[in-house]
Amino acid sequence: MISQTERVRIKGWNGYQQGSYIEKQGYVYITETGTVYHKSYQCTHLKLAIRAGNVSDVADLRNEYQGKYYPCEKCKAKSASGMIYYTVSGDRYHASLGCSGLKRNIRAVKLSEVGGRGACSRCGR
Ligand SMILES: [Zn+2]
Ligand SMILES: [Zn+2]
Numbered sequence: 001m002i003s004q005t006e007r008v009r010i011k012g013w014n015g016y017q018q019g020s021y022i023e024k025q026g027y028v029y030i031t032e033t034g035t036v037y038h039k040s041y042q043c044t045h046l047k048l049a050i051r052a053g054n055v056s057d058v059a060d061l062r063n064e065y066q067g068k069y070y071p072c073e074k075c076k077a078k079s080a081s082g083m084i085y086y087t088v089s090g091d092r093y094h095a096s097l098g099c100s101g102l103k104r105n106i107r108a109v110k111l112s113e114v115g116g117r118g119a120c121s122r123c124g125r
Helices: 004-017 055-060
Strands: 028-033 036-037 050-054 083-087 090-095 107-110
Touching: 050 055, 055 083
Parallel strands: none
Antiparallel strands: 028 036, 028 107, 050 083, 083 090
8 A cells, every 4th residue: 555655755746747747637547457547647546556766765675576676778767866666566667757668557548548448446437
């Protein structure tokens, strides 16, 4: 589950990013393997897919296979300072939530592009 601390961190990050990726109007969010779409990027179901953390903690992070995280080359995560993003099943961490390496896991799409996915029971009403 997402801790209160993490929520506060993510909220602060929202303001910093000024709606570039996560505040697109008219878009919903899907995961590659998910069967539902999400209206809210903040949906806790969606948050299960991507975690946010501090780069100073990355050495202690382990993915679900007990592997370490390595910096993503695409978003130059090696020189990241502050927030980083990763997935529990991945082996890379990212400096940008908009990185294509992460977008493989969560994508912002138009509602007309969700395919056979149904609305998330939590945020889709
Ligand atoms: Zn949802
Ligand atoms: Zn990346």
